[in-house]
Amino acid sequence: MVIPDYYEFGSRTHIMAGYDALEQIPGLLSSMDAQNPMVITDQGVSRAGLVDILLQALDSRITIKTIQDDVPADSDLITVHTLAGQYRKYGCNAIIALGGGSVMDTAKGVNILVSASSDNLLAFSGANALTHALNPLVAVPTTAGTGSEVTRVAVISDPDNLRKLLFTSGFLMPDAAVLDPRMTLTLPAPVTAATAMDALSHAVEACLCLGRNPLSTAHAHEAIALISQHLLPVILQPDHKPGRLALATGAALAGMAFSNSMVGMVHTLGHSVGSVCHAPHGTCMAVLLPYGMAYNLHKTQPLLADLLLPMAGADVYARTPPADRAQKAIDWVNRMNQRLHQVTAGAHAVCLREMKSQDGKSLVPGHLLPKIAHTALGDGSIFYNPEDLDYDDCLMVLEAAFNGAPLDLSRVKKG
Amino acid sequence: MTDFMEISPGRHHRKRLYLSCMLWFFGRAVQAAARVDDGVKSEFAAMPDNFTFCLGAFPSGPYMVVGKDSLGRVRHLGSSIADRTIHLHMMFKNPALLFRVFSFQESTPVANARNRLYVHGDVPQACAVVRIMDMVQVFLLPKFLAKRAVKRYPAWPLKRRTLVRAQVYVRAFAGL
């Protein structure tokens, strides 16, 4: 590992992980003198019975002032403003965010408004617009993927202007992340697969992209090892608690890594597929990850080669000649996708063309690829990718990923 | 880096003068390229009229201000940010960090990844400005320096490398 001339790393979130992690929340909140929390969640989480499990664990040791379970799949400004009103109305002094990325990002948005006594979230968008610490926020993730429970980032959409607002600040890292396997035991296999591949892509991009540093890489390598070892076994045995805890830990580690090093073209293209086609983020990541690795191969060969060890284990790593390790890491991700495709009876897509909505409609029509490529050029993560991408490069990668064809490396322009 | 920290007014002034000159010429070259190069032209075409951006260093410059006027013409607006509405700020956290980039010790993408600058404004527009800066650097710099400044040195057609580049130079010096 080459140590950069300069780097920054911050991670302030207190991690509470284990089989009785939920039970520790009341003690945590009273240590912060915040015994009147609001619970923010969504209906899927609530229907899955996770709110009940949380309430049981809290065992009326704290007074939950209100439970709001109306967060939509894509967190938006209106929801944030409404929930901030509820927080004030019920006199809350903390937030428990129970859900996936959208719920946690919504909670971060609400926390900005209530902590700053403001009614205008727009005033805080962008990088480092926050200057004061926020009220207590406890994140309880119900997927093992986004890593939002530990990141300095929140993405909230502005439906009036059809854009996604990005908020970044060290103050957005939650005070605590509670990783309890009871929250992911009932997650359906395709969602477990897609969200874990999102976490894997955070870890891989953290290792390859321009903001990488020794601390982010250390977190990312351990994340890759945990996800690689436990993802398939958990899909085959969904109620395996140690495996679920390992995936949750892997996702949090990957979150800490990319929150500091940022992500590159896998997310550049994935965000764009997501915003143009409303396709789920995790599946986009799973499909695009091997393409991002292959595209950057000529610039990141030794870094990619190092990833084979946490991915495939010491035996495979030692058996593979050093010159072949980078390519083998890419092959490993492809094979993981194929295995996930098999064990989820085809629900885990391996190319963009195969991505289907719940009613079986194709999510990513081929004629939208140029529009996706164009959108990608405006995504900030493109800055952090090791190799440059212009419109033609984005389209070339998208076309290959659409058909599930290997990337033609002779078409990758090298400066 | 270390020698910049020394209290050495002479050196400090020389570096500031160097940066001011570089930014001034760079700004004129952006204006020139926006007139004669299709690549730069099309990036600006996607920006709204009356859009102004600034590249510079905290806390007190130097700065380079470039904008599109109400008729859509791209203009170098000089080195002062006073009394101007600026829609996109790309500010290095101090002049030493800007110097590292303009003396080709660190590329803009690496500086950005190392958290050395603040970007305030619309992200897609910031992406477009970075692409414009990359193209103008390729016009202005000899290949061995440009290769340090951009991620990938582009394979441009002969006309763009020779004729258009010459036009950018002439216009930048003449202020056209």
Ligand SMILES: [Fe+2]
């Ligand atoms: Fe992601």
